[in-house]
Amino acid sequence: MSGLPLSRREFLKGGQASRPDLDRLNPNWPTKRAAKRIRTYLEKKPPIYHPPKVDEIPPILPVTHSTQSLRNIDWNMGAAKHLLCRTMFGPKYPEIKAASENPVQIAVSSLFNTIDMPEPPGEWVNEPAPQWDALTEDEIDALIEQYNEWMWDLGYWWMKNMMRNSVNIWEMITLFWHNFFATAQSKVFFPQAMYQQNNVFRQYGLGNFKELLRQVTFGPAMMIWLDIHASKHEEPNENFARELLELFTMGVDNYTQDDIVEASRAFTGYVTNGVDTNYNFEEGTGFGWWWNEWHDFGPKTFLGQTGNFNGDDIIDIIMEQDATAVHICTRLYKWFVYENVDETVVNEMADVLRNNDYNISNALYFLFNSEHFYDENFRGADIQNPVTLMQGLIRKCGMEDFDFSLQYFIHSQEFLGMLPLEPPDVSGWPGYRSWINSITLPVRKLQASSVISGDSPWGQFDIGADVRELAQSMYDPDEEGYASEQIVKKLGFLFFGNPLSENLEGRMLSVLLDGAEPYDWSINAPENDPQWNRMRDLMIYIMRVPEFQLA
């Protein structure tokens, strides 16, 4: 039997079957020669792990369809935890308490407060695209290494932003749109382009959807990712048009293959060098030589309308379709509420979206103020995605300002199946129950407990959460009962989505006390008191029970 630490290779050797990251590369871009070097570079690296897909939905349970505003009487600690757990990474106990003490409308609206854009991860975000033909092969290889390094700087930067988020929805909605417009760095190649797209999510993610869609579509990342920039008059590439309709706007069954072909003709002639594009956002058109040569200026018939459409015209027509708002709200619902979609509620959300000029925050504001959102059914029904689980855990444990190694996050998120910047394909991470299987579940436990034990499958590190501070941040001397009992209850509250059962509470208490009496455990015990080791044991125990996986 092998012992710790397990190497990544050991983990992955049976793990990943495919190289879709290689299969989808464009062999002619940015130049044939550079493409070859990029491919060789990627081939040498182990493939990215993606968890398998799963499509299961439990039976429908009786849930309130009421979208009336929540009556004040339902607003309590549990509801506040539910709201914060779904809209941010790792809310802390005092934050939940503070939210619960405001009226629900205030708690919700403060989530939407505008916040400052984070400082960029480095100067490199403004680096222009290289002149490939002027570079030697060695220079190309060096550049590829450099870009790869910057790309993971970006990934680390993003994960740091997540775990350092304030009580606010902006970080969560950024991740939501990354999953929605799922774009993978291994094909895009330019870290500048991925950063630019990430910024678009931060800037437009809670505003008008059409503007967001335009910004994403005509950004260099999407142009590369779905081959818009390889689509020309004589040979339109259907890739983007198909996903635009199937995944980004209307959803399947609302258009025909002919519509895809016609739309793909409209999305011709838009090109990028990886950093800049030939698209003018103000005028809504392409320009320059490639545009004149590659764009199909002829008439197209799309969803029953005929005209000399370009990409913007197609987006305009799509936004006139009722199905679009329904599709967007379905995706929002699945992310923020539950996999089992309540059509009544989603249709009402879609109405709100349409009536408010497709302003995303209006639809979400409506949802978070509804009785439906706070239905007991949804408490603990979210199988946490690996990023929310890990970045949230670190924040809950007060470790968000620690210096973690880049490897720690990149490897753990990769193995748990959600490496930001590398979704498995354009439909995003399948999510929900696919996060949990007989491989990922034990590793989720192992990885989570590393914040306490310092042992992770990716090696050991010498920092751990300050459990004493955590306990003291939750403790209220005015509450009844011994500190040990109070801490057990509150840890159960903070780390589990479902209500803490009596049985589990008892087991947790016995781990914490380890044979001692409840009054033996003191909230003010000095730092070196062995009782804090018992609390570390309890934290690891918490991370190993199935309840921990749910929020």
Next chain:
Amino acid sequence: MKRRDFIKSAFALSAFGTQIPVMALGRKNRAGRRVQWETDRIVILIKLNGGNDGLNTVIPIQDNIYYNNRPTLAIPQNQALTIDDENAFHPSLSAFQALYQSGNMSLIHGIGYPQGNLSHFRSSDIWVTGSDANEYLQTGWIGRLLEQEYPDFPSNAPDHPLAIQFNSANLLEFKTSESNTGMMVFDPETMYYIINGQYVAGQNDPAPDTYGGEELDFVREVDLLSFEYAEVINETAGHGSNSVEYPNSNLGYQLALTAQMISGGLETPIYRIYQHGYDTHADQENYHAQLLMDLNNSILAFMEDLANQGLMDKVMIVTTSEFGRRYFENGSFGTDHGTSAPCMVFGNNVVPEMFGEQPSLTNLDQFENLHIQYDFRQLYSSIITDWFGLDQSIATTVFNQGFETIPFVQTPLSVKNPPLPAKFKMHSAYPNPFNPTTTLSYTLPSNESVTIRLLNLRGRVLKTHRLGVQKAGKHLFKLDGRSLSSGTYIAQMEAAGSILHQKITLLK
């Protein structure tokens, strides 16, 4: 006594013990339930993920349309590996050619389903759920198959996993209405170490009656079963061995590990293995050749390994893919999503023949895609009834309709030989409508002389096939419509003193 009850009682006393501390889990001890049906046969399903290009796998060497529409991708006749006058394998598939010649492989052309969907996601779901194109099922065909034998799974689970899927599998295929019958596997030793180390035992309160409770039950179930099965998989893989070198690829790894587990005595009857990368939209030539080479070498190694260990007789390997690809190449030296494609079956107990034929490239559907010749559920039904010897009614329950089997299993197990009909019986032709061939099937009550005629609607005989005396039982006859024009015809069969008719329609 019902079959299921029979299995329960027959194995109830055979204490097939593993070292799982079941009592410590607060769970009733199981009386050593075994996994197998009446047979110890095993099927290995390999998914060629992404949509394998059928026309470049089994090449239509006589078809000029193929050559004209694939200026850079067509495999020249002199490079392809001959199967017969019209078919040849891709040059990477030298072992397949040998296996076909030695009688260890059968080839089924044109597998798909009516109204093929060109989305990977949707088409994969149709294949794994076993649904119609317009039907959305939440359970998988394997899940529904196993559910009939183990309706209370996982609460009364057998000692070995019912089905094993390698990482990157689609769990939906194994989903039952209540749970999931598949066990995910990667490196068994690491898996055992991690799972064992992270498991917390203890009495659980019932989960709340909410969605949150549903999800908690789900996580608990994965938690417990992975803990239990990790041990048995680790044990069997530890006892088993490989006798040959496998290709250093992920497919090779999966097959090597599968062979090791089978060799170590794991009783799991169904394995699902994945080979990715078949979505060859661009620069297909080299990638596809490499993929097929890997497939060729890995399957050959696996078969040699099991044959060396005397285990090959009980194993059959079947390839599937969510769809085939278009017959013409695109502007990026690749091919786009299509409909049907051939499936390949390997084993010692297969009929070394070709079922169906090269698809017509002139007679296409409205989206310029190939017509299908066999429904993929016919393939799966054949595995259920002929390979595992389960009753036809089980397959009918799985797919909610009966499908004619494809007779590629050399020694079909018939646990219950279907009683011979009192009278000569004719079954529905498939496909119907057809182009250019369809298969007529019929069952004889005793040894009889059979004549099949093709008539036009006015009753004029167009063709007569005197088949001579045939044995009692089921027979197939392939009817060729190539010399006929489109229209409705009557297939007439004469045997045992009676004449039966059936309308068939040729659509060219």
